[in-house]
Amino acid sequence: xxxxxxxxxxxxxxxxxxxxxxxxxxxxxxxxxxxxxxxxxxxxxxxxxxxxxxxxxxxxxxxxxxxxxxxxxxxxxxxxxxxxxxxxxxxxxxxxxxxxxxxxxxxxxxxxxxxxxxxxxxxxxxxxxxxxxxxxxxxxxxxxxxxxxxxxxxxxxxxxxxxxxxxxxxxxxxxxxxxxxxxxxxxxxxxxxxxxxxxxxxxxxxxxxxxxxxxxxxxxxxxxxxxxxxxxxxxxxxxxxxxxxxxxxxxxxxxxxxxxxxxxxxxxxxxxxxxxxxxxxxxxxxxxxxxxxxxxxxxxxxxxxxx
Amino acid sequence: xxxxxxxxxxxxxxxxxxxxxxxxxxxxxxxxxxxxxxxxxxxxxxxxxxxxxxxxxxxxxxxxxxxxxxxxxxxxxxxxxxxxxxxxxxxxxxxxxxxxxxxxxxxxxxxxxxxxxxxxxxxxxxxxxxxxxxxxxxxxxxxxxxxxxxxxxxxxxxxxxxxxxxxxxxxxxxxxxxxxxxxxxxxxxxxxxxxxxxxxxxxxxxxxxxxxxxxxxxxxxxxxxxxxxxxxxxxxxxxxxxxxxxxxxxxxxxxxxxxxxxxxxxxxxxxxxxxxxxxxxxxxxxxxxxxxxxxxxxxxxxxxxxxxxxxxxxxxxxxxxxxxxxxxxxxxxxxxxxxxxxxxxxxxxxxxxxxxxxxxxxxxxxxxxxxxxxxxxxxxxxxxxxxxxxxxxx
Numbered sequence: 078x079x080x081x082x083x084x085x086x087x088x089x090x091x092x093x094x095x096x097x098x099x100x101x102x103x104x105x106x107x108x109x110x111x112x113x114x115x116x117x118x119x120x121x122x123x124x125x126x127x128x129x130x131x132x133x134x135x136x137x138x139x140x141x142x143x144x145x146x147x148x149x150x151x152x153x154x155x156x157x158x159x160x161x162x163x164x165x166x167x168x169x170x171x172x173x174x175x176x177x178x179x180x181x182x183x184x185x186x187x188x189x190x191x192x193x194x195x196x197x198x199x200x201x202x203x204x205x206x207x208x209x210x211x212x213x214x215x216x217x218x219x220x221x222x223x224x225x226x227x228x229x230x231x232x233x234x235x236x237x238x239x240x241x242x243x244x245x246x247x248x249x250x251x252x253x254x255x256x257x258x259x260x261x262x263x264x265x266x267x268x269x270x271x272x273x274x275x276x277x278x279x280x281x282x283x284x285x286x287x288x289x290x291x292x293x294x295x296x297x298x299x300x301x302x303x304x305x306x307x308x309x310x311x312x313x314x315x316x317x318x319x320x321x322x323x324x325x326x327x328x329x330x331x332x333x334x335x336x337x338x339x340x341x342x343x344x345x346x347x348x349x350x351x352x353x354x355x356x357x358x359x360x361x362x363x364x365x366x367x368x369x370x371x372x373x374x375x376x377x378x379x380x381x382x383x384x
Numbered sequence: 385x386x387x388x389x390x391x392x393x394x395x396x397x398x399x400x401x402x403x404x405x406x407x408x409x410x411x412x413x414x415x416x417x418x419x420x421x422x423x424x425x426x427x428x429x430x431x432x433x434x435x436x437x438x439x440x441x442x443x444x445x446x447x448x449x450x451x452x453x454x455x456x457x458x459x460x461x462x463x464x465x466x467x468x469x470x471x472x473x474x475x476x477x478x479x480x481x482x483x484x485x486x487x488x489x490x491x492x493x494x495x496x497x498x499x500x501x502x503x504x505x506x507x508x509x510x511x512x513x514x515x516x517x518x519x520x521x522x523x524x525x526x527x528x529x530x531x532x533x534x535x536x537x538x539x540x541x542x543x544x545x546x547x548x549x550x551x552x553x554x555x556x557x558x559x560x561x562x563x564x565x566x567x568x569x570x571x572x573x574x575x576x577x578x579x580x581x582x583x584x585x586x587x588x589x590x591x592x593x594x595x596x597x598x599x600x601x602x603x604x605x606x607x608x609x610x611x612x613x614x615x616x617x618x619x620x621x622x623x624x625x626x627x628x629x630x631x632x633x634x635x636x637x638x639x640x641x642x643x644x645x646x647x648x649x650x651x652x653x654x655x656x657x658x659x660x661x662x663x664x665x666x667x668x669x670x671x672x673x674x675x676x677x678x679x680x681x682x683x684x685x686x687x688x689x690x691x692x693x694x695x696x697x698x699x700x701x702x703x704x705x706x707x708x709x710x711x712x713x714x715x716x717x718x719x720x721x722x723x724x725x726x727x728x729x730x731x732x733x734x735x736x737x738x739x740x741x742x743x744x745x746x747x748x749x750x751x752x753x754x755x756x757x758x759x760x761x762x763x764x765x766x767x768x769x770x771x772x773x774x775x776x777x778x
Contacts (some may be wrong), residue, residue, distance in 0.1 A: 080577055082686055084708065098738050130709025130776035143737060145773060146710040148575045166744065169568035176391075176543045179578040179601040199601065201579050276393035277440035277541070287756060294751045295511075298458040303442070304404075304538070307749040307756075310565050312742040315720070317727045359724040361741065371465075375751070380440035380456075381393070 078228045079195050082146050086124050086131075087115040089269040092228065093145040093155070094119070101155055103147055105226065147343030148229070149196035159216050163257070163283070165310040167371055168196045174376055175253035175279045179204055184251045184271050186210040186240045186258060191220045193255070198224075198232045207232060208247060212239040240264050245271045252276075257283040257372075262296035269300050274383035282375040290373045302377035309373060313363040319343040323356045392623075395539055397435050400621040402546045403513040410550050412542065412621055420449060427535040433537060445464075445535040447496030454536050459753055480510040493533055500533040515716060517751035520755060542621045544595045551591065551618065552763070559618070560588035560691050561718035563766030565746040571582040573771045574687040574714045579603045583685040583706055587693045590616025592716075596689065597628055607634045608677060608703065635676040640702065644674050666702055684708040688774070691716040696770070704735060707778025716769055723770040736772040743768050 078091060086092060088106060096116050104112055108122040114307035117135020119142060124133060129146045145151065150165055163171075171193075177183060177200045186212035188194055197207045209361040211217035217237035224233045238246070241260065254268040261282040272278030280302065282293045294305050320340045328334070343357065395401055395415055403411045405426050413421050415431050416578060421430040427445040434451065436444070444454040481489075489506060492498045507529055508514045514522065540546055548564045562570075570592070578601040585608050592739050593616050596605045608612055614634045647670040651663050683706040692699050707713060713736065717723050717726045723741055732737045748759045760773040 081579055082575075082708075083710070084684065095737065098740075104590065128709045128776035130711070130774065131778070132775065143773075143775065144710075148712075149576060150572055164564065165572055166569060169566045170746075173545045173548075173564060173568035173571065176541075176545060178598050196572065199575070203578055204601065276391070276438060290749075290751060291753070291756060295459070301456075301458075303440075303456050303458075305751060307751045309747045309749070311745040312569060312769075313745060315741040315743060316729075317724050317741055320727075359728060361720060361724055361727075363743065373749070378440050378746040380442075381438040 078231060079147050079149060079152065080199040080229065082129070084128060086127050086129060086144060088125055091147045092124065092129075093147050093151050095143040095145050096140075098154070101145075104150070109125050112142075114142070116142055121373075130384075136181065145168060149192075149199045152195045153192045156190050156192050156195075158190055159219065160187075161285075162190045162192040164192075164368070164371060166310050167283070167374065168193050170308070170310045171255065171281050171283070171374060172196065172200055174374075175281055177201055177205075177253065181205040181252045182250055182273075184210070184245055184247070184268070186245070186256055186264065187212060187233060188217065188220045189257060190216075191223055193257075194220070194224070194233060194235075195227070195229070197255075198229045202232045205232070206234065208245070208251070209233060209235050210238045210240050210245065211235065212237070233234070239266055239351070247271055249274045253279045254280075255281050255283065259289075260292075261289065261375075262292045265293070265296040265302075267301050269302075269379060269382075272382075274381060276323045276381055278379035280377050280379065283372045284375065285370070285372045287373065293375050297375070297377045301382075302371055304343050305375065305377045307373055307375045309370070311371065313367045315361040315363055317359060319357045319363040320360050321356055322358050342352050354372050391541065394436050394438050395434050396623075399623045400542050401434075401439075402540040402542055402550060404538040404540055406536055407531045410540075410546070412547075412550060421429065423537060425490075425494065425532070426537065427496075437539065439539050439541050442536050442538050442643075445496075445537070462554070467521075468519070469518070472513045472516055475513070478511055478513045479507070480512065481506065484591060490533070493535070496535075500530065500535055503533045504529045530615070540736045542623060544591075544598050544622075547594065547618060547621055558589050559591045560693075561765070561767055562588060562591065562691065562716055563744065563746060563763060566716065566744040566769060567591070567767040569742070569744060569769055570689060570714050570716055571595055571599060573769065574689050574712050576600065576687060577603075580686040581684075582606065582687045582689060583608070583680075583703060584688075585609070585690045585692045585699055585703070586616065588691045590618040591616070592689060592691055593632065594618050594622045594624075597624060597632060598622070600631060603631065604679070606676075606685065607632065608640070608680075608713070609634055609636055612636055615703055620694050625629060633676050633679055635673075635680060639673065639677065640680075642673070642677060644677050647671075680706060686711050688713045689716075696722050697729050700726060700729070704774065707774045709774065711774050713770060714769060714771045716767055718765070718767045720768045722766055726770055730770070735777075737775060737776050739770070739772040754768050 090106045092104055092106055093101055094104055094112055106121045106124050110121045112119040117140035131144050131256045132141050134141050183197050188209040194209050214237050221235045241263045248270050251271045268280055284290055297305050323334055323376050396554045397417045400412055400414050403413055419431045420428050421431050429445045429451050430449040442454045442456050443451040445451055489503050493503050548567050552563055578600040580600055581604040582596050583606050593607055685707050688703055688707045690699055727741050730739045
């Protein structure tokens with residue numbers, strides 16, 4: 078399940094059917110059902126009793142997939158995008174900055190597609206709680222169903238609610254508040270009420286535009302939040318490969334080297350060409366296209382308000 | 385539902401805390417009763433005055449080491465004016481106070497005889513170009529002086545974030561150069577949760593171990609370490625509750641393949657106090673080692689997290705058998721090169737899928753009305769993470 082691991086797959090378990098990093102889906106194991114994808118047909122009944130992390134052949138034996146435990150990180154990669162979602166670097170940084178850990182009570186608005194919600198639930202469970210609010214009725218319903226399917230209802234309470242107009246309806250309860258709203262500044266007063274009065278409170282506002290940051294920072298300042306700090310956070314994937322790096326003497330002696338062919342051979346790990354292997358080196362570089370911006374993360378703390 | 389209370393809400397005697405100073409530098413101090421806590425040019429105060437106080441407020445240091453909460457000033461409301469620096473030249477003469485006079489003011493400030501505001505007031509009054517400065521520039525000047533002369537501080541908890549931030553600033557080598565964003569990604573990728581059993585190699589003096597312990601409640605952190613005893617120095621700043629210490633088991637690398645034999649030593653007849661103590665110590669040591677070895681050999685760990693000075697490939701190969709199926713391997717290194725060989729090895733290994741090598745990137749901004757921009761100076765690198773999903777043995 079999303080906030081704990083199991084060893085062996087049983088009827089009713091959630092399983093990530095993993096083919097490649099780009100091709101995976103979450104299924105609920107139910108004997109009698111068949112998973113069809115481009116790698117073949119896979120009978121659920123044959124998954125039962127296998128360990129998580131096992132490989133399973135398709136019915137025809139031509140393809141295979143791996144059966145993985147669902148985790149918030151994998152869910153972020155497969156979640157149906159009903160909104161712009163949060164990715165692992167932002168999720169991670171915000172969680173650490175807000176000091177999320179088991180036992181903490183967190184407020185999130187909006188729920189959006191629930192990518193971050195799953196991660197928060199995993200981190201604060203089993204003694205903490207996430208209250209998440211979504212003003213879009215259908216999105217709230219869908220997220221509610223997902224949390225139920227993912228056995229997160231003990232840890233997550235979702236409410237269809239416009240927090241800008243109606244606040245969070247809960248006072249003096251949260252260790253941390255996360256606002257991913259078009260106008261987070263309008264929810265800052267409500268956030269202040271929701272934060273615990275007896276201890277330091279932390280807030281993060283997630284906004285893609287710098288103009289939003291400006292207004293949010295002013296609102297935070299006005300409501301007595303301090304230590305207002307803003308970050309951008311990304312992770313760049315690197316690709317690693319072996320490349321030939323022959324000495325120029327090869328060229329001087331007229332030995333023309335087909336770099337492209339060698340690179341291809343190195344890639345396929347089937348080396349046939351007669352080039353000194355000592356001249357291969359491992360190199361890496363960031364992928365040609367990487368995510369350049371997600372959102373600005375504006376953080377602040379609220380000193381205890383009850384003294 | 386009542387809010388859970390997982391952390392102390394006030395400064396407790398004997399705890400370590402982070403002190404944020406006006407310069408925005410931080411310091412970690414132990415709040416020992418009946419001591420004086422010194423903050424250098426920002427003054428010193430009585431530890432007793434801070435015990436029982438909540439975190440997050442700004443405290444002003446008064447004469448005699450007393451402290452009192454200071455109303456935090458928010459953003460200044462500097463406005464765009466027509467002033468500019470057309471007629472301001474760099475001129476040390478623009479400050480009419482002499483070096484000696486300023487030093488005297490500082491000394492009086494430290495003794496608590498004049499306030500920081502008064503010092504800054506004299507400095508601006510006697511600065512001949514101050515009036516010509518733009519409002520933004522005036523504000524910046526005053527802020528710069530406040531960072532120097534304010535005698536105030538903010539007590540903060542030694543959260544994992546604050547500890548990482550502090551050591552990254554003052555001694556990055558100690559924590560193998562891991563930056564907060566990178567550590568946070570290690571925690572997410574490793575899927576650490578309350579009941580997780582995590583196998584860890586932490587050659588970064590226990591920051592990783594502290595971070596892992598903070599995210600488990602009923603789980604286990606198992607550290608394999610160099611030498612006879614682990615050097616997890618950073619743990620002592622984390623104020624872990626005593627029962628959390630039981631959630632950490634360790635084993636020296638030298639005992640990785642150790643064959644445990646039953647404890648056969650017997651206490652001699654009429655033992656001396658020394659005999660008895662030695663006997664009991666060896667018995668406890670034996671039991672502890674046996675427990676660690678049993679736990680490791682039980683395998684099926686929920687994550688393998690590595691930050692090591694040794695070859696990552698060699699460490700992965702040694703510990704991979706203890707990692708469960710569909711569980712995460714996460715390796716941190718400040719440099720990319722040690723991870724390249726490991727990446728290639730994992731890609732070729734039938735035991736791992738979804739191998740990823742990432743570099744983390746973080747940028748902080750100054751946010752002020754009409755003056756928002758990235759910080760002029762920032763960390764150049766936060767390190768690299770190699771991660772992969774481990775498969776079940778068939």
